[in-house]
Amino acid sequence: MSHIVSPDLVKDRIERLPLLSATASALLQLLQREQYSQAEVVRLVETDAALTTCILKVVNAPSFGLGQQVHSVARAVSFLGDKLVTAIALGNCAHQVYNHALGGYEGSAGQLWEHSLATAIAAREFARLMTPPVPLGLAFTAGIVHDIGKSVLSEFLEGRSQSLLETLDAQEIEDFALAEAQALGTDHARLGALLARRWQLPEPLVQAIAYHHTPSRAAPPWQGLCCAVHLGDALAMCLGLDTGCDALQYGLDDLTCATPDLSPAVMDVLVFTVHHEFQKTRTMFFG
Structure with missing residues (x-):
């Protein structure tokens, strides 16, 4: 019925x-472009303390298997990749979804x-x-x-x-x-x-x-x-x-x-x- x-x-x-965080929105806008730099991704992440913490937690997890500690956003983004960083940003701010x-x-x-x-x-x-x-x-x-x-x-x-x-x-x-x-x-x-x-x-x-x-x-x-x-x-x-x-x-x-x-x-x-x-x-x- x-x-x-x-x-x-x-x-x-x-x-x-x-609403999405400003950082997540900006990352989505960035990834739709055919050309962008990893430095642009890093700059966006560095403005968001919560996202920075989450990304460093993921990249330093034992399951990631780096065998070394990563303390900078730039290195974390280089290891994770821009697409995964964007996925983390979305999951982090849209957990209710x-x-x-x-x-x-x-x-x-x-x-x-x-x-x-x-x-x-x-x-x-x-x-x-x-x-x-x-x-x-x-x-x-x-x-x-x-x-x-x-x-x-x-x-x-x-x-x-x-x-x-x-x-x-x-x-x-x-x-x-x-x-x-x-x-x-x-x-x-x-x-x-x-x-x-x-x-x-x-x-x-x-x-x-x-x-x-x-x-x-x-x-x-x-x-x-x-x-x-x-x-x-x-x-x-x-x-x-x-x-x-x-x-x-x-x-x-x-x-x-x-x-x-x-x-x-x-x-x-x-x-x-x-x-x-x-x-x-x-x-x-x-x-």
Whole structure:
């Protein structure tokens, strides 16, 4: 049974979430550029004491395996890389989005963060194959933020997820996002785009969030980016890194047919690379 969510109620829930920190916003703006320097990343991090502390904690953790203490932001950024620093900045200031349980999706606390991280790594690898090229930093960041709408929609899905899955099993509807829209009048991609605009994210990231399940509907300049995230999202779910009951309940958009070679040999390399990079990066965060 449908229960259309009031736009005012959605707006209220989105406005309750904290804004991104100035540093996280600036890093997101920086990574969407095709050219930037590591020195610019360092300068931004150095202005944020909390982020500096978090980054030094990660790079000095035994699991990182450096075997030496790092005390400067510049060295920490050189070891971690600009993309991972941006991911840390987002996770640090948007913990209410990434680290809360997704009850409506039957997902546990931290599951959204792990899925987002895996999607980011996979989207970066797919971006290497896109024509025209998609900036790797932009693809990674888009993967990190693609599912932020689930943190808002989860509340409204409480107690409804199984009925949505039943409509999918009965082939009454094509995928979970369409089931969300039918039941609630909106879906996590649309709500994510609204949250992204509240956070004042760059337009390419808004597009990637809004159309990560339907890249063919994105504005033409950003279809390649959306396609990289779309495929990265699917690969993350195939690796068992999902957000709960909606795992593998989405179809592949027709635009994926226009991507470069995705032969079994290429996919084998992609799967190995993404899994290896995810495990290495996850260890940095969680030990």
